[in-house]
Amino acid sequence: MTVVIVGGVAGGASCAARLRRLDETAEIIMIDREPYVSYATCGLPYFISEEITDRSKLTLQTPQSFKSRFNIDVRVKEEVTKIDRTAKTVTVKKLEGGEEYTINYDKLVLSPGAKPIRPPLPGIENDRIFTLRGIPDADKIKAFIAEKKPKKAVVIGAGFIGLEVAEGLHRIGIEVVVIEKLDHVLGPFDFDMACDLHHHIRSKNVSLKLNTGVTGFVTKPSGIGIDIGTEVIDADFVLLSVGVRPESILAKEAGVALNPFGRIAVNENLRTDDEHIYAIGDAIEITDFVAKDKVWIPLAGPANRQGRIVADNLAGQKTHYSGAIGSSIVRVFDMTAGCVGLNERRCQALKLNYEKVFTYTAAHAGYFPGSTMMSVKLLFEKGTGTIYGAQIVGFEGIDKRLDVLATAIHGKMKVTDLTELELTYAPPFGSAKDVVNMVGYVAENVLQGKVEQFFWHDVKCLEEKKEFIIDVRTKAEYDNGHLATSVHLPLDSLRTTINEKPDTLPKDRVIYVHCQSGLRSYIACRMLTQKGYKCKNLAGGWRLLNSVTKEVQSGPSHQLPCGAKPLN
């Protein structure tokens, strides 16, 4: 059996190595346009930031190591230009010299990846506009920095790579402006969870321009101008990071089925509509593990897994791919942010009957030094409590909680299961009730109707309608900032107030209660509900409201106008 693999990074390389372990006799040929295979794409921003100083560490394997260890014929700087599905051949062009030749294949694996989008804007061909995908891109950017000693960069696109590069450039002393078309950084996040990151990025003296499109680029005497409509920003160079597009042209020209967005369509064995052609990685559409619809998740983890699964199938073991949940994480200066599963926008688009809760909890025991707080948003199905997804922003232990939630989603667990998880606890690592237990408790209370919630996006209307809002925080917290229309009734005196001055609180209206994070106001709500009051708790409390409101002041309001259909 001759297996030709097109593309030698992540998925392709994983597929080749696994296939050899399963099948000593197959002829395996792996072809890549670039001079490198199996390199660490995800490390490139940290190579630019000089956190990774040893360039050779980025190339995990070399063509030589693939040959000696796995007997894989790796051909770099060669490009597959055509697939003849009838003859079962590929045409390969040597990029040095231009010579062409064909290879007969029994099975073909497409792992072509994706390439950075360069939108057709005026001035886009300026040689001070860089994109970052492979090692040669990183080399070019580093050479430019070394030679020109730039003082200012504009990063266009505040996705994962954009923010990593922005942080990296800032780290090596370059002034950075980040421009993002959306109202928040990190597309897979919801606006409300991204706001903490906005404040943090700005606290580092990085200029973050949200809701901002770029209309073109102009050449300047010793730099480049980035036209954002209202002004032209001068900079020494631009890192363009507005997304990637699947490299599916080869498949398309061969008549392999693509979806309308140009992504290669595959079945559960990751086979295309041609029984001899498999496809993996950033070029394919896959199944969303949670929603079961078709999605595009161009990430390294899924690509590696897919490579292994295709190897199994090529070796006769019918392994299925169950889809992905898009688990992602990124370091953003001193903070860390990540997400798993569906976000709220996806829940809305899918018309899911979802519920959301927010917590703000210590990463490890508060009495142990260095404890920081993390903000969690958990989405789940009303009624059943099935977990849809989560987003977490904080400083320490973010990856741990996301991985626990990713595992819970994989295990089709419910929010009530989160309350039962017995996670490791010692003061340096966590709390006896871990962050994940806590968010499970909050969700369980909502699920079981122990408390009703209202949200940050409801507050403006409630204030307009002069609804009855009580703030149960301490006097110091209240004095430090509060809603104009709220009544201050500290939690620890609330019971006395109810018992001794019951008329302070209306029995005929809903009492909207908030504290700092939502925990004390929950206790207040339980007290009020049992005393016969109607009560709602502000999810995420003043902290989330304040984080979002600070952002809303510099952009469009996400507050729902009175009478609007609620978000969930």
Place this chain on the structure above:
Amino acid sequence: MTVVIVGGVAGGASCAARLRRLDETAEIIMIDREPYVSYATCGLPYFISEEITDRSKLTLQTPQSFKSRFNIDVRVKEEVTKIDRTAKTVTVKKLEGGEEYTINYDKLVLSPGAKPIRPPLPGIENDRIFTLRGIPDADKIKAFIAEKKPKKAVVIGAGFIGLEVAEGLHRIGIEVVVIEKLDHVLGPFDFDMACDLHHHIRSKNVSLKLNTGVTGFVTKPSGIGIDIGTEVIDADFVLLSVGVRPESILAKEAGVALNPFGRIAVNENLRTDDEHIYAIGDAIEITDFVAKDKVWIPLAGPANRQGRIVADNLAGQKTHYSGAIGSSIVRVFDMTAGCVGLNERRCQALKLNYEKVFTYTAAHAGYFPGSTMMSVKLLFEKGTGTIYGAQIVGFEGIDKRLDVLATAIHGKMKVTDLTELELTYAPPFGSAKDVVNMVGYVAENVLQGKVEQFFWHDVKCLEEKKEFIIDVRTKAEYDNGHLATSVHLPLDSLRTTINEKPDTLPKDRVIYVHCQSGLRSYIACRMLTQKGYKCKNLAGGWRLLNSVTKEVQSGPSHQLPCGAKPLN
């Protein structure tokens, strides 16, 4: 309804607060012998080590805060001395003054905890022998250290608390000797996984005496002598940490059913055999979530969860407790070690048909600075792959992988599920194939018969029997230490050897293959197996063998003699 809660730490305090949130009208009385409630027991070693400097942070709640926030009547320095189950009263004794009174209860919750064992050895009453359970114990130790400025301490018992205190004393400049009766530190671990910790502890100039019992104590002019039979060790003081015993005397005297070990027996609602009495925390026996037998897991996490569950039941919500898996973690100097579920000794005692695998994997991407290695042992059921338990030892990210495995165990997942987990990946946090995926892959390969294993405890016999062992590491690794009887055949030239000099390897014998960690030797085994050789892979490789062998040199051998029944 009047609910009396005996014991105001962890479980008792959780129960009281949750019950109030569910039931505003219940009269809740919580009684504790000590002057503090709801304090951070797990923080005490770090208070001694001066990592925690603010003593007030250890008391999470005070009697006053319980009263004002939760309307809970907390009575400290009072002891429940008797339960009259017929009259449904408890007798309470004020420890200051000695006055006694009774309280009528509708429901009684026993959360008495456990107390340190003081074995009846000669000289045990010496006032230089300390135990550590509550804040007063920590205060006493700190006062002793401040006053006597001790130079040398002996810690007896190398369990979690013993090691934490040993580290803490070492941190404040006290010479430490640790004495342990077993052949390894941390009882819940297996010997093979504890050896890395032994080497690490000794590298810190802490004297670790395993397989060592204490026969008595003698008073010295300005210190204490610890008699271990072969010698008397002089020290300034002793921290005795040889385990705890449930405080179940009150329940016993009231005729509440105990198990033969003196632990209070409860049903799935955590109710005792008296329908009005519940029990939680370190004094009860619970169900092992994995093995389903009755066990004793005196840990803070389960205690808190049990408190909440009893509150639910008291409030009429029939919540069940599904048992515990004993998730534990401990920082041991620069290392971290933890475990979830069953260990190998438990698997053997339960006569489970188990399999074990070992991995040695980077905590985060090797190309990103600061990556460290962690050692994982995973136990699972032969045939089905159901996860039984895991132990992990390393430096960074240990808690994360244990928590993922704890979640997988809770979700009744199999090792094949571990391969599919989509965990968050960015270079500072993990790898595209995470540690948990890797151990899943290794287990899956074993489960599916892709490779057969042999173990460190088989090596001595194999050498004696002059079996054919090949070492596929590089020359540099081989030269740095190798088995006397092994043949050196580096992996990257193995294929050439097989093809060009097939007689180098015997076809009629099992070829025992090892590398450093087990990964390269797996690749070698796949190659050999497909070429028609019989082959076995050393689980955990030279690294684990070497770690264990170094330990065995200073104690009894765990190597199985030839002809012995294999461990699994």
